[in-house]
Amino acid sequence: MKKLLKEPFLHFVLIGFAIFIVYAFTVDENDSENAIIIDDSDISHMVSIWELQWQRKPTSEELAGLINKTLKQEVMYREALKMNLDHNDEVIKRRLAQKMDFITSDVSAMVNNPNEEDLKEYYNKHSERYMRPAQYSFYQVCFTYDNHSDPVTQAKLVLENNSDISIDEFTKLGDPLPFPFYYESIYANKLNSELGGNIAESMENQPLNQWIGPIESGFGIHLVYITEKTDPQLPSFAQMKDVIKRDYDYDMELDSREKIYKNIKKSYDLKLEANLDSEIKEKILTEFGS
Structure with a gap:
């Protein structure tokens, strides 16, 4: 009762x-x-x-x-x-x-x-509502359609011919853009918002500590070097x-x-x-x- x-x-x-x-x-x-x-x-x-x-x-x-x-x-x-x-x-x-x-x-x-x-x-x-998205720390270079007739091919050539150079040297090979070459602990949803497209989803299953690509964003074609990744996490109650x-x-x-x-x-x-x-x-x- x-x-x-x-x-x-x-x-x-x-x-x-x-x-x-x-x-x-x-x-x-x-x-x-x-x-x-x-x-x-x-x-x-x-x-x-x-x-x-x-x-x-x-x-x-x-x-x-x-x-x-x-x-x-x-x-x-x-x-x-x-x-x-x-x-x-x-x-x-x-x-x-x-x-x-x-x-x-x-x-x-x-x-x-x-x-x-x-x-x-x-x-x-409703735990999915409170799931924090994946986080990434990574370097990136970008090749835009404004500066290249075929940025995908350009990105592949850079990746193939520069695998043995330092990260600092590598980051000088892309086009100048108004966002950083290095992102630290950025959430996947914020990354997509800043760069456009679904770049974070393209990075989900990629290996760490090596240049990978090409990956497309709203700005163009990227090569990325992921140093750290944190999987989606559910905060405590x-x-x-x-x-x-x-x-x-x-x-x-x-x-x-x-x-x-x-x-x-x-x-x-x-x-x-x-x-x-x-x-x-x-x-x-x-x-x-x-």
């Missing part, structure tokens, strides 16, 4: 019930008043706004997304009106729907109070606890808000009277009914 009382979902149900019971008696049981009608004029309005912003017509998937967004706004708007959130407040539907979102966020905050065990379980389930707590709270808030929306929209009937493609109509009806 004690374990049941500690269940977050039970808290969610009880708190949600407490919030909505205050206005439950005001709900009209007449199904027609709970009907949501989307007609051609509504679709035309959505498309017009989209075209003004993006200078093109929406795709079928984008139109379906617009309709779903409008449906969610309408459901939240009507529920907000039932709770008299519009009293002395002259705001548009979007603002009222946002107020409903704020309430569901508050419910989520009250429900989700994870303990150490909850956070560790979340950490283990203690190191990432604050980040894990933040991510947990965010995910649980999204989940709780979606559960509340799904529960609310059950009391509404959707009538699609617009002249829509059958595929779009089926997508909307399926999404609203799920």
